[in-house]
Amino acid sequence: xxxxxxxxxxPLIGVxxxxxxxxxxxxxxxxxxxxxxxxxxxxxxxxxxxxASANPYATDAGLDIxxxxxxxxxxxxxxxxxxTLVEPQSSGIGGGAFLLYxxxxxKQLLAYDGRETAPSAVDQxxxxxxxxxxxxxxxxxPGGQSAGVPGVIxxxxxxxxxxxxxxxxxxxxxxxxxxxxxxxxxPRFTYLVSTDKxxxxxxxxxxxxxxxxGEPVQPGTLLKNPALADTLEAVAADPEAFYTGxxxxxxxxxxxxxxxxxxxxxEADIAAYEPKLREPVCLPYRVWKICGMGPPSSGGIxxxxxxxxxxxxxxxxxKPASAEAVNLFAEAARLAxxxxxxxxxxTDFVDVPVAGLIDPGYIASRRALITPGSVMQDAPAGMPxxxxxxxxxxxxxxxxxxxxxxxxxxxxxxxAMTASIEDAFGDRMMVRGFLLxxxxxxxxxxxxxxxxPVANRVQGGKRPLSxxxxxxxxxxxxRPVATxxxxxxxxxxxxxxxxxxxxxxxxxxxxxxxxxxxxxYFGGKLIMERGSILWRQKDALxxxxxxxxxxxxxxxxxxxxxxxxxxxxRTLEGGADPRREGIAAGD
Numbered sequence: 001x002x003x004x005x006x007x008x009x010x011p012l013i014g015v016x017x018x019x020x021x022x023x024x025x026x027x028x029x030x031x032x033x034x035x036x037x038x039x040x041x042x043x044x045x046x047x048x049x050x051x052a053s054a055n056p057y058a059t060d061a062g063l064d065i066x067x068x069x070x071x072x073x074x075x076x077x078x079x080x081x082x083x084t085l086v087e088p089q090s091s092g093i094g095g096g097a098f099l100l101y102x103x104x105x106x107k108q109l110l111a112y113d114g115r116e117t118a119p120s121a122v123d124q125x126x127x128x129x130x131x132x133x134x135x136x137x138x139x140x141x142p143g144g145q146s147a148g149v150p151g152v153i154x155x156x157x158x159x160x161x162x163x164x165x166x167x168x169x170x171x172x173x174x175x176x177x178x179x180x181x182x183x184x185x186x187p188r189f190t191y192l193v194s195t196d197k198x199x200x201x202x203x204x205x206x207x208x209x210x211x212x213x214g215e216p217v218q219p220g221t222l223l224k225n226p227a228l229a230d231t232l233e234a235v236a237a238d239p240e241a242f243y244t245g246x247x248x249x250x251x252x253x254x255x256x257x258x259x260x261x262x263x264x265x266x267e268a269d270i271a272a273y274e275p276k277l278r279e280p281v282c283l284p285y286r287v288w289k290i291c292g293m294g295p296p297s298s299g300g301i302x303x304x305x306x307x308x309x310x311x312x313x314x315x316x317x318x319k320p321a322s323a324e325a326v327n328l329f330a331e332a333a334r335l336a337x338x339x340x341x342x343x344x345x346x347t348d349f350v351d352v353p354v355a356g357l358i359d360p361g362y363i364a365s366r367r368a369l370i371t372p373g374s375v376m377q378d379a380p381a382g383m384p385x386x387x388x389x390x391x392x393x394x395x396x397x398x399x400x401x402x403x404x405x406x407x408x409x410x411x412x413x414x415x416a417m418t419a420s421i422e423d424a425f426g427d428r429m430m431v432r433g434f435l436l437x438x439x440x441x442x443x444x445x446x447x448x449x450x451x452x453p454v455a456n457r458v459q460g461g462k463r464p465l466s467x468x469x470x471x472x473x474x475x476x477x478x479r480p481v482a483t484x485x486x487x488x489x490x491x492x493x494x495x496x497x498x499x500x501x502x503x504x505x506x507x508x509x510x511x512x513x514x515x516x517x518x519x520x521y522f523g524g525k526l527i528m529e530r531g532s533i534l535w536r537q538k539d540a541l542x543x544x545x546x547x548x549x550x551x552x553x554x555x556x557x558x559x560x561x562x563x564x565x566x567x568x569x570r571t572l573e574g575g576a577d578p579r580r581e582g583i584a585a586g587d
Contacts, residue, residue: 046586053405072413081175097419104412114155116148124447134445143261146438155275172236179229182222228433299469305336316505323540334379342381345455356384402487416470484559510575
């Protein structure tokens with residue numbers, strides 16, 4: 001018998017609801033990674049070890065590392081390196097990441113922060129025009145000005161030093177071989193290249209992603225990246241090769257001499273980067289404990305708040321496809337997101353009342369603002385216990401070009417890692433075979449509003465606020481029972497929370513929970529995923545007071561459930577988002 005979770009019958013994929021998640025004063029930018037045709041995928045079962053990631057090449061490479069005796073952290077290194085090659089629009093060694101790792105031998109949860117940092121020379125005027133007004137985000141993304149110091153390599157090296165079982169250099173071999181021998185371009189890869197307006201502005205990127213006629217590299221092409229292979233060989237020999245010497249010099253030179261929006265990133269900024277071991281944010285939810293990243297990620301707090309508010313609303317008693325479930329989730333998430341937009345930022349620079357935001361009494365006070373069956377006229381931020389400064393609320397600026405993968409190894413080591421270069425293809429600048437990030441545009445462009453400072457304003461050396469939400473769930477015995485996460489910019493919070501509600505409340509298998517149709521609340525409207533069955537609830541939702549709109553909302557959820565039997569055995573159950581090309585695989 002499995003503990004806590006019950007495997008349901010399977011043909012639920014694509015027929016259940018999405019749960020909405022956030023309130024925005026203004027519509028977010030269009031989803032940078034549009035969904036593909038939704039392809040039903042069954043959950044994948046295994047007994048020993050498993051990888052779920054956004055690309056089959058990466059999943060296979062990570063699983064091979066596990067089969068060779070590697071740890072979940074070892075596999076995470078390999079998966080990220082392969083994704084740098086085969087999914088360059090979403091993440092890579094030119095960006096950053098958050099890694100949650102459960103060390104089952106030590107019974108310890110660790111939260112690694114590899115988020116990018118702003119160059120020391122920038123200040124809060126970085127994205128202001130000559131009149132002191134915020135520039136349009138789309139103008140600020142391409143080129144060097146938006147690039148932060150990449151953090152993922154030093155973060156992974158830090159985690160590997162403690163939790164790795166295979167040699168560092170061994171973990172690079174799959175990506176190096178693929179980069180030299182080539183990988184087969186997918187239709188998704190070609191589509192994203194073809195729809196990008198900035199790649200051709202930068203010679204190295206244009207030469208790699210387009211042919212001599214200026215056409216995007218076509219599906220089925222065997223695409224090689226020898227420059228990336230050379231870079232990976234240098235970093236395989238010594239991870240510090242990325243942060244000092246020729247690689248760092250080339251990154252700084254590319255940023256400073258960019259043909260569009262030159263920036264201020266220096267070799268000294270790159271050499272000074274430090275990954276950080278942060279305190280995980282954990283909240284109780286019924287018999288479980290939900291754990292995620294704390295600041296500079298808002299994911300752990302916002303996902304936890306959403307579920308904490310729902311805990312007293314009995315969403316499990318609603319039907320998954322019901323208007324009642326949509327209503328409860330939408331209103332809970334609006335309140336959580338209002339706090340996110342007001343209080344969250346880099347705790348090395350601003351005072352974030354983390355304990356107050358997750359305080360059970362405070363969450364109960366937020367829940368009291370909700371009247372089931374109706375829509376709040378306003379969903380304001382609260383005043384959490386311990387707050388010492390009232391920051392000005394500024395709406396999110398993230399865009400959703402990100403990736404997530406989940407890994408479980410034979411020893412019970414469990415990884416939830418979300419990585420990003422921010423916009424699709426980052427700042428579009430390719431250096432030594434990899435793309436640089438544009439994470440600085442995750443800062444709020446306006447440093448203050450109505451005389452009050454913005455918590456997420458630009459400051460030199462600061463890490464921009466993120467919504468990345470790598471999440472690990474524990475049962476009453478303290479055992480990990482789920483690892484999950486997603487890309488999606490600020491929508492990540494809702495994508496992850498809806499999956500957890502599907503698994504924990506409705507007892508769905510991980511694949512069906514991931515496949516729940518997506519929905520977001522902003523600008524006074526519920527935007528429902530195009531073609532979803534939520535439109536069957538149109539009349540009931542309108543009667544509650546919602547204004548509805550159709551939209552395309554692309555998650556990239558990947559997760560693993562861990563089921564325990566009475567004899568101490570376990571079964572792993574993996575799921576991959578049907579909207580993308582990823583897979584789960586295990587032994």
